[in-house]
Amino acid sequence: xxxxxxxxxxxxxxxxxxxxxxxxxxxxxxxxxxxxxxxxxxxxxxxxxxxxxxxxxxxxxxxxxxxxxxxxxxxxxxxxxxxxxxxxxxxxxxxxxxxxxxxxxxxxxxxxxxxxxxxxxxxxxxxxxxxxxxxxxxxxxxxxxxxxxxxxxxxxxxxxxxxxxxxxxxxxxxxxxxxxxxxxxxxxxxxxxxxxxxxxxxx
Amino acid sequence: xxxxxxxxxxxxxxxxxxxxxxxxxxxxxxxxxxxxxxxxxxxxxxxxxxxxxxxxxxxxxxxxxxxxxxxxxxxxxxxxxxxxxxxxxxxxxxxxxxxxxxxxxxxxxxxxxxxxxxxxxxxxxxxxxxxxxxxxxxxxxxxxxxxxxxxxxxxxxxxxxxxxxxxxxxxxxxxxxxxxxxxxxxxxxxxxxxxxxxxxxxxxxxxxxxxxxxxxxxxxxxxxxxxxxxxxxxxxxxxxxxxxx
Numbered sequence: 271x272x273x274x275x276x277x278x279x280x281x282x283x284x285x286x287x288x289x290x291x292x293x294x295x296x297x298x299x300x301x302x303x304x305x306x307x308x309x310x311x312x313x314x315x316x317x318x319x320x321x322x323x324x325x326x327x328x329x330x331x332x333x334x335x336x337x338x339x340x341x342x343x344x345x346x347x348x349x350x351x352x353x354x355x356x357x358x359x360x361x362x363x364x365x366x367x368x369x370x371x372x373x374x375x376x377x378x379x380x381x382x383x384x385x386x387x388x389x390x391x392x393x394x395x396x397x398x399x400x401x402x403x404x405x406x407x408x409x410x411x412x413x414x415x416x417x418x419x420x421x422x423x424x425x426x427x428x429x430x431x432x433x434x435x436x437x438x439x440x441x442x443x444x445x446x447x448x449x450x451x452x453x454x455x456x457x458x459x460x461x462x463x464x465x466x467x468x469x470x471x472x473x
Numbered sequence: 474x475x476x477x478x479x480x481x482x483x484x485x486x487x488x489x490x491x492x493x494x495x496x497x498x499x500x501x502x503x504x505x506x507x508x509x510x511x512x513x514x515x516x517x518x519x520x521x522x523x524x525x526x527x528x529x530x531x532x533x534x535x536x537x538x539x540x541x542x543x544x545x546x547x548x549x550x551x552x553x554x555x556x557x558x559x560x561x562x563x564x565x566x567x568x569x570x571x572x573x574x575x576x577x578x579x580x581x582x583x584x585x586x587x588x589x590x591x592x593x594x595x596x597x598x599x600x601x602x603x604x605x606x607x608x609x610x611x612x613x614x615x616x617x618x619x620x621x622x623x624x625x626x627x628x629x630x631x632x633x634x635x636x637x638x639x640x641x642x643x644x645x646x647x648x649x650x651x652x653x654x655x656x657x658x659x660x661x662x663x664x665x666x667x668x669x670x671x672x673x674x675x676x677x678x679x680x681x682x683x684x685x686x687x688x689x690x691x692x693x694x695x696x697x698x699x700x701x702x703x704x705x706x707x708x709x710x711x712x713x714x715x716x717x718x
Contacts, residue, residue: 302550309542313535322528335531339538340606346542350550351637356513361520368523372488373609409524417525431489432522438484450480457483457515464518471513 294359302349309346316360317342320367327371327435337374341367357471368432375435416466424459427452479508486515492613499615548639608684611638620694622713624648628679630659630696630713634688641688643671647679651698659683660695660707668695668707676701692718 292311300308320341325334345363352362417425423445430441442452463469478501484490485498502509611617614635621631627648634641643659651657656676660668672683685691696713697704 302547304547306539306542310535310539313538317530317534317538318527319523321530321534322526323523325528326526331531335534338530339534339541342538343541343545344610346547347545348548348637350548356509357517357520360523361517364520364523365516368520369488369613370610373613377609409521410527413521413525417522428483428487428519429522431484431487432519433526436489437491438481438487438489441489453480453484455483456487456489457480460483460486460515460518463521464514467518467521469514469517469521471510471517 298359324371427455428459662693
């Protein structure tokens with residue numbers, strides 16, 4: 271049996287009825303109660319983005335696999351501490367993944383070894399067409415569209431920090447901009463991204 | 474820390490700040506409800522960027538993760554307590570934590586950082602590396618609370634705990650080793666319970682980074698000097714008594 275891909279779109283041989291696409295928040299609530307099967311479904315839903323994000327930041331597939339495993343086990347371990355009032359389940363998972371990837375980059379001081387690839391030109395990451403489910407493709411297109419909506423400096427400040435794991439002083443150096451400017455572009459860039467994506471946090 | 478700390482909100486949401494700035498911003502967030510809402514929204518926006526980083530995970534990862542969760546105990550849904558912190562102590566610890574994290578991360582760096590004291594104790598570095606990821610996660614937790622006491626004979630012991638992780642880290646850094654045949658011993662004391670020995674040190678050892686699960690339930694962390702065999706009760710007086718509540 272193939273272990274990757276979105277099992278949610280295949281009839282589950284253990285269930286009497288095929289299930290609808292899983293909702294990450296519901297899955298995470300089940301995971302918090304120790305439901306390993308729910309965790310498997312959550313894995314299928316988030317693992318390509320967790321692994322892809324960490325690999326993007328770390329630039330090392332082997333290390334990315336190790337960190338992705340740590341992150342996913344951390345999701346299992348701390349599922350009960352997820353607070354839906356502060357954001358969506360997927361946002362929570364990717365926040366953990368990003369933070370862990372960035373921590374690893376900083377601790378390994380790998381920044382100097384990595385290519386300084388400025389901009390979002392490398393936004394396309396190879397992915398298996400099996401995984402290219404419709405909702406995923408729409409989400410990617412939306413993110414790309416909204417990134418295009420930022421000013422050049424906003425986009426570079428946000429993507430250098432997020433996809434490459436650079437600190438804002440490093441970003442300032444790369445963009446030859448002042449620290450206050452970079453801090454401002456990160457903030458107003460994210461605000462514009464938030465508005466474009468229609469992100470809502472139900473407090 | 475600074476008057477315009479909030480200007481860091483974007484960098485903070487992108488994890489583009491250093492440990493000291495993050496700690497300062499976390500403190501700022503505890504005092505500003507509106508700022509928390511803004512951070513949550515900007516984090517939600519930045520997390521959507523993960524949609525643009527889709528990549529096929531290695532084929533073995535799913536099995537590895539499923540096996541790992543099968544032997545990983547989950548945290549209870551206990552609410553994180555309100556963290557009390559002292560600014561100057563926090564800054565010191567954040568710096569110390571960065572050193573420890575850098576040390577355990579880099580492995581050999583521990584020798585440069587803690588020079589002669591640790592050099593003879595290769596076992597410490599090995600143990601630290603084993604729990605490296607967990608220690609790093611705890612020391613960078615948003616709700617990290619730290620306490621510190623000096624040791625009676627010089628040096629200090631720092632206790633950093635996180636309710637979020639239901640665990641903590643004890644960092645012992647003594648100026649000198651106990652007299653021959655005797656060792657430092659760490660103890661945890663819980664309400665209504667007998668002192669429990671934590672970790673084992675060997676003669677000559679003066680520094681340790683000790684991971685303790687469940688540390689937020691502990692009221693005191695004690696340091697004693699004991700004969701070099703497994704002590705079951707602390708020898709008084711203690712060299713340090715770190716009160717956590």
